[in-house]
Amino acid sequence: MSGAGWVKIVGVGPGPASWTTPEADAVVAGATDLVGYGPYLDRVETAGQRRHASDNREELDRAAHALDMAADGARVAVISGGDPGIFAMAAAVLEALEGGEPGRWDGVGVGVVPGLSALQAVAARAGAPLGNDFCAISLSDNLKPWALIEHRLRLAAEADFAIALYNPISRARPWQLGAALELLRAVRAPATPVVLGTAVGRGEKERVVTTTLAEAAPEQADMSTLLIIGASTTRRITAPDGSERVYTPRWHEGLS
């Protein structure tokens, strides 16, 4: 028992070190082993920890590997981009835990270290598009049926939430974003503000585009894009420094 270590699922935020919390840095510094998708591992300072890079799939295998090492005494940081609790590794580790044979990981400490998520980074660059009630939906239908995603999009639009869309598009999922935008256009006004934030926080790759629901197109997004679809109250304004800002006021006058 005394030999068991821990697994902490650590959010390193959307990109830059200036958006990684001191807690995340401290946990990484205290780890003996780092597990994660290679590009995420590249973002953290390491001082002699063993690195176990994997690709961005096979989350359950990666989780079980981390837990096995911890059962043998390792202190394992599972490195997650963004917030590990938002469409990232924390749920996968807990799912692996639940599915493991009884006793396999006895005594292993498990913790989650939160981080900034993409929706916050994109919202900050745009202004305050999530300034009132909002929802976050992943458009990936790898692990849930597309019919459920459409159901949620439709109800979210009817509820007048601002909507953050994660995982909008990839080579393997080329049509889902177009379908989602089409569905939203049937409920929301054409002039509804839409923000597309790509690689926000990653230096020169960063791109933030403000457009409307009528004009938004899947071609404007890639795998590192997060979209925010405004609510009925969301506004576009020009700030005194000349930049355009999008915000959703704290107030709401009626049912929609």
Added chain:
Amino acid sequence: MSGAGWVKIVGVGPGPASWTTPEADAVVAGATDLVGYGPYLDRVETAGQRRHASDNREELDRAAHALDMAADGARVAVISGGDPGIFAMAAAVLEALEGGEPGRWDGVGVGVVPGLSALQAVAARAGAPLGNDFCAISLSDNLKPWALIEHRLRLAAEADFAIALYNPISRARPWQLGAALELLRAVRAPATPVVLGTAVGRGEKERVVTTTLAEAAPEQADMSTLLIIGASTTRRITAPDGSERVYTPRWHEGLS
């Protein structure tokens, strides 16, 4: 023109310095003036900046004051708990901007510095209850009609989102949380996991309770509580270290 300064709305996170980003610290360090609710100002290190403490209301006045100082050349950090973009000061500053007389704040730079929000802190402590699609709703009906909040809660429940509830209760709003739980009980199963996180990150005041929708009661919450209501797939498990965890799996088998 050359005299204009800036206003940055800075998220200092839910409480501890270990959850405040280096960017937030740097912006505070570079400011000449700090504006905000007194307890939030107390959380930031200051080195000679002027402090303009206010109470937790009158956000528009506070925003206009910050913009006026910046127009006179000040570098103003508006300090917000959590993430300024999530039920906090960023929308209020942009609303003040939009409502100001033309030219009043010409040349003032305006920016938002994201921070960890309460939903992330509570989720991390509990496990990964927001591991799949989720929404965030403020139960405060100070600025929006209660009928809209009920409408959003009902649709969010039907959409099978995990639901984070901000501002659940206060002396001035004693009955709203009870009404919200009642409404959710009409749609979601009695065994649905519910997490109540109070003052998470604030040391000895922190309290995290896991219960069910059937058992959850307004008496368990106060002004510094954030609730997370699980989706139909949300699970409660016992971790190998004996602690209880709540998580929402990444997968979903059907429409609900």
